[in-house]
Amino acid sequence: xxxxxxxxxxxxxxxxxxxxxxxxxxxxxxxxxxxxxxxxxxxxxxxxxxxxxxxxxxxxxxxxxxxxxxxxxxxxxxxxxxxxxxxxxxxxxxxxxxxxxxxxxxxxxxxxxxxxxxxxxxxxxxxxxxxxxxxxxxxxxxxxxxxxxxxxxxxxxxxxxxxxxxxxxxxxxxxxxxxxxxxxxxxxxxxxxxxxxxxxxxxxxxxxxxxxxxxxxxxxxxxxxxxxxxxxxxxxxxxxxxxxxxxxxxxxxxxxxxxxxxxxxxxxxxxxxxxxxxxxxxxxxxxxxxxxxxxxxxxxxxxxxxxxxxxxxxxxxxxxxxxxxxxxxxxxxxxxxxxxxxxxxxxxxxxxxxxxxxxxxxxxxxxxxxxxxxxxxxxxxxxxxxxxxxxxxxxxxxxxxxxxxxxxxxxxxxxxxxxxxxxxxxxxxxxxxxxxxxxxxxxxxxxxxxxxxxxxxxxxxxxxxxxxxxxxxxxxxxxxxxxx
Amino acid sequence: xxxxxxxxxxxxxxxxxxxxxxxxxxxxxxxxxxxxxxxxxxxxxxxxxxxxxxxxxxxxxxxxxxxxxxxxxxxxxxxxxxxxxxxxxxxxxxxxxxxxxxxxxxxxxxxxxxxxxxxxxxxxxxxxxxxxxxxxxxxxxxxxxxxxxxxxxxxxxxxxxxxxxxxxxxxxxxxxxxxxxxxxxxxxxxxxxxxxxxxxxxxxxxxxxxxxxxxxxxxxxxxxxxxxxxxxxxxxxxxxxxxxxxxxxxxxxxxxxxxxxxxxxxxxxxxxxxxxxxxxxxxxxxxxxxxxxxxxxxxxxxxxxxxxxxxxxxxxxxxxxxxxxxxxxxxxxxxxxxxxxxxxxxxxxxxxxxxxxxxxxxxxxxxxxxxxxxxxxxxxxxxxxxxxxxxxxxxxxxxxxxxxxxxxxxxxxxxxxxxxxxxxxxxxxxxxxxxxxxxxxxxxxxxxxxxxxxxxxxxxxxxxxxxxxxxxxxxxxxxxxxxx
Numbered sequence: 001x002x003x004x005x006x007x008x009x010x011x012x013x014x015x016x017x018x019x020x021x022x023x024x025x026x027x028x029x030x031x032x033x034x035x036x037x038x039x040x041x042x043x044x045x046x047x048x049x050x051x052x053x054x055x056x057x058x059x060x061x062x063x064x065x066x067x068x069x070x071x072x073x074x075x076x077x078x079x080x081x082x083x084x085x086x087x088x089x090x091x092x093x094x095x096x097x098x099x100x101x102x103x104x105x106x107x108x109x110x111x112x113x114x115x116x117x118x119x120x121x122x123x124x125x126x127x128x129x130x131x132x133x134x135x136x137x138x139x140x141x142x143x144x145x146x147x148x149x150x151x152x153x154x155x156x157x158x159x160x161x162x163x164x165x166x167x168x169x170x171x172x173x174x175x176x177x178x179x180x181x182x183x184x185x186x187x188x189x190x191x192x193x194x195x196x197x198x199x200x201x202x203x204x205x206x207x208x209x210x211x212x213x214x215x216x217x218x219x220x221x222x223x224x225x226x227x228x229x230x231x232x233x234x235x236x237x238x239x240x241x242x243x244x245x246x247x248x249x250x251x252x253x254x255x256x257x258x259x260x261x262x263x264x265x266x267x268x269x270x271x272x273x274x275x276x277x278x279x280x281x282x283x284x285x286x287x288x289x290x291x292x293x294x295x296x297x298x299x300x301x302x303x304x305x306x307x308x309x310x311x312x313x314x315x316x317x318x319x320x321x322x323x324x325x326x327x328x329x330x331x332x333x334x335x336x337x338x339x340x341x342x343x344x345x346x347x348x349x350x351x352x353x354x355x356x357x358x359x360x361x362x363x364x365x366x367x368x369x370x371x372x373x374x375x376x377x378x379x380x381x382x383x384x385x386x387x388x389x390x391x392x393x394x395x396x397x398x399x400x401x402x403x404x405x406x407x408x409x410x411x412x413x414x415x416x417x418x419x420x421x422x423x424x425x426x427x428x429x430x431x432x433x434x435x436x437x438x439x440x441x442x443x444x445x446x447x448x449x450x451x452x453x454x455x456x457x458x459x460x461x462x463x464x465x466x467x468x469x470x471x472x473x474x475x476x477x478x479x480x481x482x483x484x
Numbered sequence: 485x486x487x488x489x490x491x492x493x494x495x496x497x498x499x500x501x502x503x504x505x506x507x508x509x510x511x512x513x514x515x516x517x518x519x520x521x522x523x524x525x526x527x528x529x530x531x532x533x534x535x536x537x538x539x540x541x542x543x544x545x546x547x548x549x550x551x552x553x554x555x556x557x558x559x560x561x562x563x564x565x566x567x568x569x570x571x572x573x574x575x576x577x578x579x580x581x582x583x584x585x586x587x588x589x590x591x592x593x594x595x596x597x598x599x600x601x602x603x604x605x606x607x608x609x610x611x612x613x614x615x616x617x618x619x620x621x622x623x624x625x626x627x628x629x630x631x632x633x634x635x636x637x638x639x640x641x642x643x644x645x646x647x648x649x650x651x652x653x654x655x656x657x658x659x660x661x662x663x664x665x666x667x668x669x670x671x672x673x674x675x676x677x678x679x680x681x682x683x684x685x686x687x688x689x690x691x692x693x694x695x696x697x698x699x700x701x702x703x704x705x706x707x708x709x710x711x712x713x714x715x716x717x718x719x720x721x722x723x724x725x726x727x728x729x730x731x732x733x734x735x736x737x738x739x740x741x742x743x744x745x746x747x748x749x750x751x752x753x754x755x756x757x758x759x760x761x762x763x764x765x766x767x768x769x770x771x772x773x774x775x776x777x778x779x780x781x782x783x784x785x786x787x788x789x790x791x792x793x794x795x796x797x798x799x800x801x802x803x804x805x806x807x808x809x810x811x812x813x814x815x816x817x818x819x820x821x822x823x824x825x826x827x828x829x830x831x832x833x834x835x836x837x838x839x840x841x842x843x844x845x846x847x848x849x850x851x852x853x854x855x856x857x858x859x860x861x862x863x864x865x866x867x868x869x870x871x872x873x874x875x876x877x878x879x880x881x882x883x884x885x886x887x888x889x890x891x892x893x894x895x896x897x898x899x900x901x902x903x904x905x906x907x908x909x910x911x912x913x914x915x916x917x918x919x920x921x922x923x924x925x926x927x928x929x930x931x932x933x934x935x936x937x938x939x940x941x942x943x944x945x946x947x948x949x950x951x952x953x954x955x956x957x958x959x960x961x962x963x964x965x966x967x968x
Contacts, residue, residue, distance in 0.1 A: 055718045058595035066594070110550070111542035111772070114919060202686055203771070203919035227922035231772070234539045234923075287687070288595070288715070435598060435687035438711035439718075 025312065028463045032388045032456040035306050039452035040392060046302035046451050047444050049077070050295055054288040054439045062282040062325035063095025063256035070281050074261045074297070074322050081305050083263035083320070091342040093325055095256035096120050098285055099249030103222065106130065107243035108235065114225040115193075116205035116286060116434075117248045118177060119328050120212060121221040124191070128247035129220070131190050135236055139176045142183050151188035154244055155180070156195075156224075158233055163199045167362065167425040170432075171403075173197045177223070178211040185218030191246055192221040195229035200430035203227055207284055207433045209328050220248050258282065258324035260339045265304055267462065268313040274350065275462045276319050276357040276416070277304060277454065278407045280326035280339065287437030291428065295442055295450075296360035297322050303454035307462070314462035316355060323407040326361075344410035354416040356461050356468050359405025360454065363428040366446045367453040371397040371420035373468045381466055388456045392449055397422060417468035419461075421453050509796065512947045516872045516940040519790050523936035524876060530786035530935050531928050533561070534779050538772040538923045546766040546809035547579025547740035554765050558745045558781070558806050565789050567747035567804070575826040577809055579740035580604050582769055583733030587706065590614065591727035592719065598709040599677075600689035600770060600918075601732045602661060603812055604696060605705040608675070612731035613704065615674050619720055623660045626667050635672035638728055639664070640679075640708075642717055647683045651846065651909040654916075655887075657681045661707070662695040669702030675730055676705040679713035684914035687711055691768055691917045693812050704732050742766065742808035744823045749788055751946065752797040758834065759946045760803050760841040760900070761788060761938065762891045764810035764823065771921030775912065779926055779934075780844035781806050787938035791946070798946035800839060807891040810845075828894035838900040840945050840952050843889025844938065847912040850930045851937040853881040855904035857952045865950055872940045876933055881906060901952035903945075905937050 026034070053070060060067040071088055078086045096119055103113040131154040136142040138159045145155075157176045162169035174197050181192040196206035205223040224232070232242050261281065267273060279296030283289020304320045323339030330338065344351070356373075370389060372382055377400065386396050397420070403409075404418035412418040431437050461468070510518070537554060544551040555572055562570045580603055587597040615638040620626040622643045629639075641660045646653035658681050665676040680690035689707040708716070719726050745765065751757060763780030767773020788804045807823030814822065828835065840857075854873060856866055861884065870880050881904070887893075888902035896902040915921050945952070 051718070055715060055722075057593055058589070058715070069593075105542070109541055109553075112769075201922075201924045203688065203922065204686070227920070227924050230924060231539060231542070231922070234535070238539075285596075436711070438685075438687065438715070440685045440711050440714060 028460055029384050029388065031310065031463070032460050035455040035459055036388055036392060036452040038306055039302070039448050039455055042444070042448055043302070045305050046298040046447050047442070049298040049301055050290055050442055051439055053294050053297065054290045058288045059285045060281060060283045060289055061095070061285040062328045063093050063253060063258050067258060067282050067324060071259045071261050071324065074281060078261070078263040078301070078320070082308055083304070084266050085262065085264040088259045088261050089342065089346055090257050090259040091339070093256050093258050095253040096328060097251045097253060099123065099251055101248045101250070103247070104245045105232070105242065106245050108240045111231070113228045113244065114203045114205055115222040115228070116207040117250050118181065118194070118217070118221040118223060119207060119209035121181060121210055121217040121248070121250060122219070123248045123250045124220045124246055128245050129190055130243065130245045133193065133232060133236070133242040133244055135233060139180055139183065142180065145187050147186065148188050150184060153189050154191045154193055154246070155184035155187070155189040156193040156232065158195045158229055160195065161197050161199055161429060163426060163429070165424055165426050166422060167428070169199070170197065170429055174208070177208050181210045181221035182213045182218050189219060191219050193244070194221070194223050196223040196226055198226065198429050198432060198434065201226045202436065204434040204436055207286060209330070212330055220246060222246060222248070258339060260324055260343050261322040263304070263320045265308040265313060265318040267316040270316045270465070272353050273316040274319045274354045275316055275458055276321060276354055276408065276411065277458060278321045278323060278357065278359040278405060279361055280323040280407055282324050282327055284327055284433050284437070286435040288439065289437060290439045290442050291363040291437050292432055293326070293361045295364040295447060299360045299447065299450045299454055302451040303458055306451070306455045307459050314459060315465065316462040318458055318462050326407050329406055340407040340410045344414055348414070351411060351414045351416055354411065356419055357404065357408045357411050357416045358419045358421065359408045360421070360450065361405050361407070362423040362425050364442045364447045364450070365424040365426070365428060366449050367394050367421045368424050369395045369397040369422045370453070370457060371399060371401040371422060373417040373419065374400050375471055376466060376468055381460065381464065385457055385460055389453055392452055394453055415469070419457065421450070421457065423450070512944055513868050513872065515794065515947070516944050519939040519943055520872055520876060520936040522790055523786070523932050523939055526928070526932055527786070529789050530782040530931050531926070533782035533785055534774055534926055535923055537778050537781070538774045542772045543769045544765060544767045544773055545579065545769040546812045547577050547737060547742050551742060551766050551808060555743045555745050555808065558765060562745070562747040562785070562804070566792055567788070568750050569746065569748040572743045572745050573826065573830055574741050574743040575823070577740050577742050579737040580812060581735045581737060583607065583735055585732045585734070587731070588729045589716070589726065590729050592724045595715070597712045597728065598687045598689055599706040599712070600691040601734050602665065602678070602701070602705040602707060603691060603693035605665060605694055605701040605732070605734060606703070607734045608704045608730055608732045612729050613674055614727065614729045617677065617716060617720070617726040617728055619717060623664055623667065626664065629671050631670065632672050634668060637673050638675045638677060638730070639668035639671070639673040640677040640716065642679045642713055644679065645681050645683055645913060647910060647913070649908055649910050650906060651912070653683070654681065654913055658692070661692050665694045665705035666697045666702050673703060675703050677728070678705070678707050680707040680710055682710065682913050682916060682918065685710045686920065688918040688920055691770060693814070696814055704730060706730060706732070742823060744808055744827050745806040747788070747804045749792040749797060749802040751800040754800045754949070756837050757800040758803045758838045759800055759942055760805060760838055760892065760895065761942060762805045762807060762841065762843040762889060763845055764807040764891055766808050766811055768811055768917050768921070770917070770919040772923065773921060774923045774926050775847040775921050776916055777810070777845045779848040779931060783844045783931065783934045783938055786935040787942055790935070790939045791943050798943060799949065800946040802942055802946050810891050813890055824891040824894045828898055832898070835895060835898045835900055838895065840903055841888065841892045841895050841900045842903045842905065843892045844905070844934065845889050845891070846907040846909050848926045848931045848934070849908040849910070849912060850933050851878050851905045852908050853879045853906045854937070854941060855881040855883060855885040855906060857901040857903065858884050859954055860950060860952055865944065865948065869941060869944055873937055876936055878937055899953070903941065905934070905941065907934070
């Protein structure tokens with residue numbers, strides 16, 4: 001579909017003329033269009049990457065042997081693709097291992113329930129645990145319950161996630177997962193159940209990490225599939241007491257490690273200046289991590305590979321970082337054993353020379369807008385990018401980049417400008433964090449559209465000398481320093 | 485949508501005049517239109533039936549305590565709805581119980597697999613079993629393998645089911661499930677894997693019964709979810725040996741029983757003549773049997789209830805039979821412990837007076853055509869039925885009824901004419917026999933359209949004296965006897 005909209009590269013020689021600098025070759029805009037067209041034409045780099053990663057290795061839980069294998073595989077593949085400075089940076093972490101788990105409705109009738117323990121949540125006693133379920137429509141209602149009011153009970157938050165294009169429904173629902181277990185435990189609950197943070201109605205539970213408070217998740221905590229949550233709510237609505245048995249054999253590996261994999265296309269005249277492309281190699285254990293985030297690692301790698309294969313290098317360095325241990329990251333306080341923090345810590349001294357950073361971690365659906373740092377939102381750079389990306393269905397966002405991605409957040413919080421290539425997330429949360437996250441869900445055409453957008457944006461930024469940081473305050477001669 | 489097509493009942497007084505017999509009341513055609521319109525108007529009988537059945541009882545495996553509870557619940561509900569002669573007919577059977585089960589890819593990498601044991605298949609050894617997988621594209625290819633060629637191996641048939649409106653894709657694929665285990669065992673295989681007979685790409689395996697040969701399923705047999713089958717095929721396509729570990733704790737209960745639940749609207753002047761409406765109460769254990777076949781039991785019950793509530797009874801008896809133990813029925817030889825055979829055996833003497841029989845067992849999607857016995861295919865009865873059902877989107881099929889339904893097949897094979905109200909099965913096999921078969925998949929509007937079609941057809945047949953059996957051969961004065 002998008003192919004019919006292509007503007008031939010020839011035309012763009014004229015259109016982009018004002019920004020052309022290299023008399024000896026095509027302008028950066030023409031090169032960006034060529035990169036875009038090469039990606040859309042269906043080169044095989046991205047799809048073969050995500051296919052091989054998910055087929056050869058499968059699930060890649062943070063800190064597991066599979067995640068280590070994935071890192072080794074990725075480093076070898078990046079070298080084979082011709083990247084420079086390919087290396088692995090390890091960091092220690094505590095790994096969480098799901099183990100066997102099960103749940104049954106035991107009153108008023110006996111029925112199996114489909115659940116998934118939340119990441120980080122402790123095991124039940126070996127014999128399981130049993131309790132009556134107290135349902136709260138939202139986390140807010142749970143928080144309003146009195147201390148002790150849930151003694152011996154199993155608390156359940158039944159909030160439904162709203163389907164939206166940009167993923168706002170996820171942000172609204174996810175505190176039920178991160179904060180619910182501790183809030184339930186504070187009121188005496190022996191376990192916590194959550195209607196899956198997801199938008200499907202399949203019999204698959206959406207896992208995800210719960211927040212550690214005082215170094216731990218307080219009680220065994222589980223997501224229920226949407227139909228199972230419906231069933232419990234229907235029975236409770238009849239005025240009947242719902243009693244549930246839960247078992248989790250989850251465990252922890254205290255001396256585990258994870259790692260980030262780094263690869264570069266070195267810049268030709270400002271190699272110390274870095275445009276960072278991130279995605280994460282780890283995945284949840286139930287699926288094979290195809291859309292979360294095998295696709296993201298494929299997109300950024302393929303975009304960088306197209307740039308690497310150009311006749312000449314960009315002026316700045318393009319750095320791909322495939323982060324480890326993203327899924328189990330703790331939002332606050334800054335988590336140990338999280339690839340995003342490890343990168344920012346290891347590269348603290350370089351961050352003032354990181355000119356721009358972005359992350360691909362919202363699946364494989366099409367990019368529909370780009371968001372640039374406010375300094376350049378109305379610039380010639382933005383106008384050029386819009387000319388390049390409009391033919392493949394990408395608008396300029398009317399908002400600055402917001403959630404740039406968990407992995408690059410520590411880097412962005414240290415003062416590095418972030419950008420966003422906003423993907424359509426309308427159906428992403430049907431599959432996110434479920435067993436259904438498998439290769440067949442990857443749409444090759446949309447995957448390549450992502451690669452096109454990434455290659456064009458990253459190329460234009462890396463082959464420029466544009467400063468994306470906020471303008472210095474009036475009267476100041478220097479750019480503000482990076483945050484400590 | 486269909487509501488805009490309704491022809492007011494007033495108009496039909498004229499249209500249907502030629503078939504009117506009762507000067508004291510509306511013609512049968514007018515009554516059929518009223519039944520249709522009452523169903524489409526959204527009475528709550530069918531939906532509340534399937535909601536209550538699946539919520540209160542949940543899964544109802546053949547021969548289980550849950551199936552018994554469902555029968556008791558159904559009998560009580562049928563009495564409360566005002567049906568006559570409500571009773572339960574028990575029969576002995578061997579029940580199959582799934583138990584715990586699991587599967588892992590163990591080489592070339594370790595990955596969990598989503599599987600479901602096929603009904604009737606034996607457990608693995610307690611420690612599980614392990615073997616290299618030999619993939620056959622179709623059952624035919626497996627049958628072509630030499631005896632002994634699979635010694636110590638796990639055979640896998642990878643055939644994909646084709647999506648079709650009328651379900652022909654299921655018939656084409658299902659021998660892989662019924663016959664595969666025995667064919668594999670005959671060639672030395674220690675276990676059998678099958679790409680699920682289904683049309684979805686979710687991480688859910690479609691169970692279903694395997695055929696007993698010499699009284700048993702020869703080897704542990706499992707369906708793989710479609711993405712898991714894809715994964716194994718992709719790895720094998722790389723030339724790597726796929727090794728799998730399988731565990732099933734399945735067991736049998738030899739002295740179990742199941743039961744059929746029967747209810748009637750007695751005919752006003754030919755009560756011994758029966759129009760039979762069937763569906764099955766049992767379900768597979770993974771879901772709650774909402775579309776298979778809670779919906780069918782709801783449709784036939786609601787249709788009969790609408791007829792029961794008319795100001796006067798139909799001439800013939802309308803009999804609802806909610807069969808037990810359909811899912812585990814063995815096609816050949818005639819299975820013991822199958823509700824369809826139990827009914828035909830118990831009611832053998834009455835079958836010559838069964839004038840017509842049909843079954844609702846293809847989910848909740850709309851009826852798009854009716855199929856009548858060939859004797860009446862061009863009759864005034866068929867023309868009247870077409871006038872009644874055309875407004876709700878139902879055509880006359882150009883083919884006679886074929887697979888009328890597993891439960892009524894023994895009755896039809898004994899000479900009772902069958903009819904079909906053909907449902908759109910395009911998406912039915914996405915969910916069929918999976919954990920996903922839950923209430924949320926029931927479309928209330930389409931459910932009521934089914935009730936409308938059933939109520940109209942059954943009413944017209946029951947309030948007539950039409951003989952639906954094949955015409956007597958030339959020179960013969962009597963109808964052919966029912967088959968023995």
